[in-house]
Amino acid sequence: MERVLTERGRATRDRIVEGAARLLRERGVPNVGLDDIRAATATSKSQLFHYFPDGKSDLLLAVAEYEAAEVIADQQPMLGDLVDLATWHAWRDRVVERYAAQGDRCPLTALTAQLGLADPATRTIITRMYDRWQSHLADGVRALTAAGAIPPGADPDRSATAILTAICGGATMLQATNRITYLEVALDDALSTLGVGRG
Structure with missing residues (x-):
């Protein structure tokens, strides 16, 4: 209890x-x-x-819960309101800005690298965080499709997973090299494939 x-x-x-x-x-x-x-x-x-x-x-479990909440909070309010291209672009800029500023001391690194996955309870916290993150992104893809802002036919869950994977992969390489360009390129490519790029 x-x-x-x-x-x-x-x-x-x-x-x-x-x-x-x-x-x-x-x-x-x-x-x-x-x-x-x-x-x-x-x-x-x-x-x-x-x-x-x-x-x-x-x-450590309480810290894991805290860091998981921080990962999502760092991207707000844009992440919860991805209803148009301007908000998507602002969210993209926020992600890059926050990870560049935090480097290897970001909440995501603390959660996945520092706190680790050995404890099943920690793994559950991390999984819930990723699910929540992916859900926000998928909702954003649906909103853009419904508004006709991106070409029809995009699979919201698949697109959201690709974007999320790009961020997490870039964050891992940032942790190892202190270079934000990996995250920028991967995220921009994932967004461009979806039709959310600025170009």
Whole structure:
């Protein structure tokens, strides 16, 4: 049964999770212990275990949920309103801008590379995040098709999957090389195939 927190308790828990997320992005999961998180978030040991009874495993799942939400939030409000070409172009620019600014400390990298896939619960969080992301993109393709803004016949789910894969592949290469061009080219090619390119 999920614990019901007071407003103050929720704020404290959120502060711990956000502080832990920042620290884990900077140092990586293997290099961060609970004492590091306590020091970075000015949290006592009793507080930490009050909100995360199983210690680091509980906290890492909470951080995974936080990072998954951040991946989607970083693309809003455009991602949830892809109803015309102008919004698609603005969303594309937001994606490139955010990943260029964050580099290998982006929420997606923290979620998939730092937190890893070994824990089935973390894998479930990541899968839900990808499903939500893909759903927004597919809805956007349907909206453009209905408005006659792109050629008819596009498969919304397939197109959304191609766009999402382009972003994630580009983000992986950005992590390894610190070059944003991989993401830009892959995303632009995926959008151009759909008919959403600027050219």
